[in-house]
Amino acid sequence: MFPPWLRKKSAHHSQIHSLKKLVRERKLHTVCEESRCPNLGECWALKKQTVMILGDRCTRRCHFCSITTAKPLPPDPQEPTKVAQLIKTLGLRYVVVTSVTRDDLPDEGASHWAATVRAIHELNPGIKIELLIPDMEEKRECVRIIMETQPHVMAHNIETVERLTPEIRGRATYRRSLRVMGMFKEIQASMITKSGLMVGHGESFDEVLQTMRDLRAVACDSLTVGQYLQPTKAQRPVIHYVEPKIFEKIQEVGYDLGFKQVAAGPFVRSSYHADQMWTHEAQERDSI
Ligand code: SF4
Secondary structure (H helix, E strand, O other): OOOHOOOOOOOOHHHHHHHHHHHOOOEEEHHHHOOOOOHHHHHHOOOOOEEOOOOOOOOOOOOOOOEEEOOOOOOOOOOHHHHHHHHHHHHHOOOEEOOOOOOOOOOOOOOHHHHHHHHHHHHHOEEEEEOOOOOHHHHHEEEEEEHHHOOOOOOOOOOOOOOOOOHOOOOOOOOHHHHHHHHHHHOOOEEEEEEEEOOOOOHHHHHHHHHHHHHOOOOOOOOEEEEEOOOOOOOOOOOOOOOOOHHHHHHHHHHHOOOOEEEEEEEEEOOOOHHHHHHHHHHHHHHH
16 A cells, blocks of 8 residues: 555546557557556656667666566667657657667667667757666767767666665666766766666665765766655565655755756656756756
8 A cells, every 4th residue: 555645646548548559559668668657647648758779678687677678689770760750759859768778789789879869869850868878888988879979968877775786786786877977977078967766675864865975976967766666566565665755855955965956756757757857957057
């Protein structure tokens, strides 16, 4: 039984149905569906989707995630164009793109990422693109290939606090994720960077604060913090529910630590209202 602050209003079914059809017809995937995101009804009613490229099979097995772990298929060379067309059909002015982890590919999927961003720019002039990438096994050249396509925001999720990372994230490491965040700024100092973590895994408030400090130490600009919810019975159970007033505190402390934008709340996810975070960033920059 969820606490009262985690009860959501019902979803907009007709809109969900038509968006699902658009995605299926193109044989594309969204992290909204694959991760069983609780915000799907709300986001899709606004035609906001987070497209997941490089297929729907991940080479890693994180214990909070419901995306299928299996030997992936070769990347679909038509996927970049199909993604760009979907975005055009939806009329999006801001889009978040993510992918499964593809440790099986020599370039971690970087060339496919780059082709996707280029196709989106080409068919959707003026669009803002946020990329939520895996750690690319910390290969600088792969990250550089992606960043050369000029996305507007580069994101990589730290997911949880350092102590819990080995049991929650499988092969990923906390320190590597921090280094990847730092790499974004090393490659392009002006790039807006973003990370996210989920709370509710049994971490302490102090551990969350330390994670926020660690992210600021690599100049992370934007942060999202949300309540972990077990997608299916196969994933880790929720250890604790974080009260809204604690999220407010996290948000307050985040700004004190120097993040330019912090979204913290029970239903916050890394791509939740990402366009609004960007607008805020843009206003901040314009006023400097
Ligand atoms: S929060 Fe992100 S993943 Fe969840 S439905 Fe919205 S866009 Fe999709």
